Amino acid sequence: KAGVTQTPRYLIKTRGQQVTLSCSPISGHRSVSWYQQTPGQGLQFLFEYFSETQRNKGNFPGRFSGRQFSNSRSEMNVSTLELGDSALYLCASSYPAGEFDEQFFGPGTRLTVL
Amino acid sequence: KQEVTQIPAALSVPEGENLVLNCSFTDSAIYNLQWFRQDPGKGLTSLLLIQSSQREQTSGRLNASLDKSSGRSTLYIAASQPGDSATYLCAVRGAGGTSYGKLTFGQGTILTVHP
Numbered sequence: 001k002a003g004v005t006q007t008p009r010y011l012i013k014t015r016g017q018q019v020t021l022s023c024s025p026i027s028g029h030r031s032v033s034w035y036q037q038t039p040g041q042g043l044q045f046l047f048e049y050f051s052e053t054q055r056n057k058g059n060f061p062g063r064f065s066g067r068q069f070s071n072s073r074s075e076m077n078v079s080t081l082e083l084g085d086s087a088l089y090l091c092a093s094s095y096p097a098g099e100f101d102e103q104f105f106g107p108g109t110r111l112t113v114l
Numbered sequence: 115k116q117e118v119t120q121i122p123a124a125l126s127v128p129e130g131e132n133l134v135l136n137c138s139f140t141d142s143a144i145y146n147l148q149w150f151r152q153d154p155g156k157g158l159t160s161l162l163l164i165q166s167s168q169r170e171q172t173s174g175r176l177n178a179s180l181d182k183s184s185g186r187s188t189l190y191i192a193a194s195q196p197g198d199s200a201t202y203l204c205a206v207r208g209a210g211g212t213s214y215g216k217l218t219f220g221q222g223t224i225l226t227v228h229p
Contacts, residue, residue, distance in 0.1 A: 043203070055215065103217060107157040
């Protein structure tokens with residue numbers, strides 16, 4: 001069974017631009033969560049989607065948004081990029097999307113903001 | 115607010131040693147605790163998941179224990195190998211308050227196993 005896939009793997013953007021990252025969960029998984037990883041703050045929870053609805057949200061500004069499609073694939077969007085948004089963005093999927101479920105992570109998207 | 119602390123921050127050992135990584139968390143209202151491994155520049159690989167009702171889980175040379183009431187977990191690695199070199203992260207899934215449903219991570223332990 002294929003793992004969690006994320007595209008693109010690397011991105012370089014400039015301040016003020018916007019970016020969209022994509023995540024395809026493991027087949028059959030219905031929950032997708034997004035995390036930001038930086039050297040200073042470590043891994044921080046962004047949001048979680050289940051059945052196309054945002055189920056949980058971390059403490060990030062409104063510039064960070066996401067959505068989930070009917071096939072469980074998810075996208076994350078960051079608008080008006082800032083230098084501090086440079087990070088590794090990881091998504092994770094779980095099944096059957098209950099609080100007790102193991103999370104499986106993708107390889108991440110490395111975003112660099114210049 | 116849930117906080118997770120991992121000790122030590124870094125560990126360097128010779129091959130063959132048994133070692134223990136520690137994780138503590140401030141809020142015992144958790145659904146589960148998960149240990150991950152991360153290689154440089156890569157995503158996270160799930161190692162072990164312990165539900166809140168369990169005391170330990172084992173997988174190969176790895177054994178993780180959980181004492182929910184005291185807010186502690188340990189990851190025991192037997193007979194360490196150079197291929198075990200990585201950053202090890204623990205994370206707890208909150209069951210209440212502002213941490214409900216969220217995975218909160220520790221800062222990780224950087225493990226180096228030298229031949």
